[in-house]
Amino acid sequence: MKKHPSPQHRWIWLATIAAVLIYGGSAAAAELSVCIDNSSPTASMDANLARAVAAQQGSTLRVHAFNGSGGDEGFALSKFNQLAENRCSLVLGFPIDADAHAVPPGLLASTPYGHTGFVLVTPSGSRAETLAELPLHSDVAVTYQTTPNLYFASHPNVEADVHRSDAGSLHALEKHAVSAAMLWQPTIVRYLASRHEASRFSYHELREPHAQFNLVALYDSTNAPAARAFEQSIDALAHSGQLARLLAPYAQAGAALPVRRGTAMLRHAPRGASSGGHCGGSAGKPRKPAAVPALYTVVQADNGKQKFLANCAQCHGPTLEGRAGPALKGPNFASAQSKFHVSDIFSILTHNMPATDPGSLAHDDYVEIMAFLLQQNGYPAGSKTLTFEGARRSKVKLVYRGD
Numbered sequence: 568m569k570k571h572p573s574p575q576h577r578w579i580w581l582a583t584i585a586a587v588l589i590y591g592g593s594a595a596a597a598e599l600s601v602c603i604d605n606s607s608p609t610a611s612m613d614a615n616l617a618r619a620v621a622a623q624q625g626s627t628l629r630v631h632a633f634n635g636s637g638g639d640e641g642f643a644l645s646k647f648n649q650l651a652e653n654r655c656s657l658v659l660g661f662p663i664d665a666d667a668h669a670v671p672p673g674l675l676a677s678t679p680y681g682h683t684g685f686v687l688v689t690p691s692g693s694r695a696e697t698l699a700e701l702p703l704h705s706d707v708a709v710t711y712q713t714t715p716n717l718y719f720a721s722h723p724n725v726e727a728d729v730h731r732s733d734a735g736s737l738h739a740l741e742k743h744a745v746s747a748a749m750l751w752q753p754t755i756v757r758y759l760a761s762r763h764e765a766s767r768f769s770y771h772e773l774r775e776p777h778a779q780f781n782l783v784a785l786y787d788s789t790n791a792p793a794a795r796a797f798e799q800s801i802d803a804l805a806h807s808g809q810l811a812r813l814l815a816p817y818a819q820a821g822a823a824l825p826v827r828r829g830t831a832m833l834r835h836a837p838r839g840a841s842s843g844g845h846c847g848g849s850a851g852k853p854r855k856p857a858a859v860p861a862l863y864t865v866v867q868a869d870n871g872k873q874k875f876l877a878n879c880a881q882c883h884g885p886t887l888e889g890r891a892g893p894a895l896k897g898p899n900f901a902s903a904q905s906k907f908h909v910s911d912i913f914s915i916l917t918h919n920m921p922a923t924d925p926g927s928l929a930h931d932d933y934v935e936i937m938a939f940l941l942q943q944n945g946y947p948a949g950s951k952t953l954t955f956e957g958a959r960r961s962k963v964k965l966v967y968r969g970d
């Protein structure tokens with residue numbers, strides 16, 4: 568028998584809608600409380616944006632400033648959870664790798680309001696706008712443990728001049744000791760502004776994997792209404808053209824254009840997706856490349872799995888689906904366009920990972936974890952044992968081979 572909803576039901580339904588509207592409305596009208604990282608070169612941009620959003624909403628602004636540099640230890644991602652739970656409804660200016668989309672576990676991210684990233688900085692006379700356009704044997708300054716270190720492997724025309732800090736890279740550029748530098752856009756912008764030297768250098772977005780970052784506001788699920796109100800204000804500011812002016816020259820309005828795409832996004836692998844070498848989801852079949860050599864043994868991959876779970880899974884997810892760190896399997900990790908070789912990824916593992924304690928594992932541990940990553944990306948096991956030297960030198964292309 569079909570029942571009509573009783574009038575009471577309808578009333579409850581309407582009351583629920585009203586409550587949602589009032590709550591959302593009051594959250595927006597009363598106060599906008601944001602956390603801003605004062606150590607970030609985008610701090611002034613974030614503050615201007617917060618003021619404009621508050622004005623747009625007609626709310627009072629409350630800013631909680633924090634120091635996100637975290638000293639030598641780095642700033643633990645869990646501190647973002649503490650901020651979002653106790654200090655403010657929105658943590659502004661959080662950069663998310665446009666090719667990875669990882670948000671700190673337990674938090675949500677607003678729709679991106681802008682994007683920025685690593686840029687190629689050259690003296691103003693230079694005609695090169697990309698790494699590929701730099702003359703053969705050009706030295707390019709890069710800061711230790713930053714993403715652009717990855718790009719040398721796919722650009723044999725340039726050579727790395729690695730510095731311990733951005734200040735070092737900037738110094739090399741200033742002294743003309745290098746032809747170019749790869750730096751975080753807000754860093755070079757702030758540097759040029761502080762020296763009134765904007766005309767001496769120009770910079771261009773690096774169209775390389777992991778170079779583009781989307782700027783989002785992080786929030787705890789209890790602050791979803793504040794996040795929705797924020798997104799609406801951002802829309803309004805984007806329409807009036809104000810957003811682009813607020814973000815320049817540190818960032819551009821809107822989300823970054825993808826670099827590594829080509830296949831459908833496979834980011835949030837379905838919960839419980841099998842870890843047995845077959846990845847859930849199959850839209851956009853990648854081309855199957857010709858047969859690849861068997862680089863490792865099954866035993867190595869099995870050991871590697873245990874070591875991965877113990878040392879890496881908390882950031883990359885137990886099925887390599889990505890969390891605080893990017894996904895480590897699938898077409899968004901190892902796409903043909905990204906031109907990774909086994910040696911490039913192995914170099915990231917051994918130099919930068921685990922992110923909390925880089926280089927801390929034994930050689931064998933890294934090798935076995937590499938074997939596990941190869942297995943998970945569809946590479947066959949064989950009778951030959953992968954060695955540290957072998958992985959370090961391997962020019963075998965790393966392209967996801969699942970389907």
Ligand code: HEC
Binds near residue numbers: 921936
């Ligand atoms: C504390 C968190 C954390 C831990 C632990 C960690 N990683 Fe990462 N990892 C990251 C983050 C964040 C990035 C992105 C860094 C970047 O792009 O600059 C990353 C990047 C990577 C990349 C490069 C991915 C790409 O697409 O460029 C690889 C490979 C990697 N990690 C492997 C590992 C392995 C293997 C372990 C364990 C030995 C590990 N990571 C442990 C956070 C972590």
